[in-house]
Amino acid sequence: MGARNADSSAKGSRSKLITLKINGQKTTVTVPVRRTLVDLLRDNLRMTGTKRGCDEGTCGSCTVLLGSRPVYSCMLLAVNADGQDITTIEGVFQNQEALALGRAFASTYASQCGYCTPGFIMSAYALLRQNPDPSERDVRFALSGNLCRCTGYSKIVGAVLATAQGLKEGQSR
Numbered sequence: 001m002g003a004r005n006a007d008s009s010a011k012g013s014r015s016k017l018i019t020l021k022i023n024g025q026k027t028t029v030t031v032p033v034r035r036t037l038v039d040l041l042r043d044n045l046r047m048t049g050t051k052r053g054c055d056e057g058t059c060g061s062c063t064v065l066l067g068s069r070p071v072y073s074c075m076l077l078a079v080n081a082d083g084q085d086i087t088t089i090e091g092v093f094q095n096q097e098a099l100a101l102g103r104a105f106a107s108t109y110a111s112q113c114g115y116c117t118p119g120f121i122m123s124a125y126a127l128l129r130q131n132p133d134p135s136e137r138d139v140r141f142a143l144s145g146n147l148c149r150c151t152g153y154s155k156i157v158g159a160v161l162a163t164a165q166g167l168k169e170g171q172s173r
């Protein structure tokens, strides 16, 4: 009995059974303790909407929501997200703010190659949920952890401000 316990604890030091709620769906999976959340999402769960860019916490392409907070999923071990709610780009479009952001990014050419776009949408969505009427400064601050090599930032910031304005007008009708 003691030996079996020792054995399973040695095994447990390499992998762990975790349960996450991803986009509202309970997901139980055994992961190596050193696997990052972005690797779990993309490589194990085949949720490739979350992009891996720098893989070192500087570009924001891998942004997902942990609860309501945007985080770099390349900098978070999957085991440290055990028991948490995760929202990825695949699930966020169930919400009107994200849908409106997607439309604004498309119609204002705020997305070109599109590689950074999921990360920007996740950060912008988190901002609009917390602050539906952001100033340009608020938007630039909220997106300061996301990098885009194609568009520059004016169109992206403009798309977020236009989304906030459109949602506000929609609500006042």
Ligand code: FES
Pocket (backbone or CB within 6 Å): 051, 052, 053, 054, 055, 056, 057, 058, 059, 060, 061, 062, 063, 072, 073, 074, 075
């Ligand atoms: S891939 Fe995570 S911050 Fe760049």
Ligand code: FES
Pocket (backbone or CB within 6 Å): 110, 111, 112, 113, 114, 115, 116, 117, 147, 148, 149, 150, 151
């Ligand atoms: S649209 Fe290409 S990196 Fe941002």
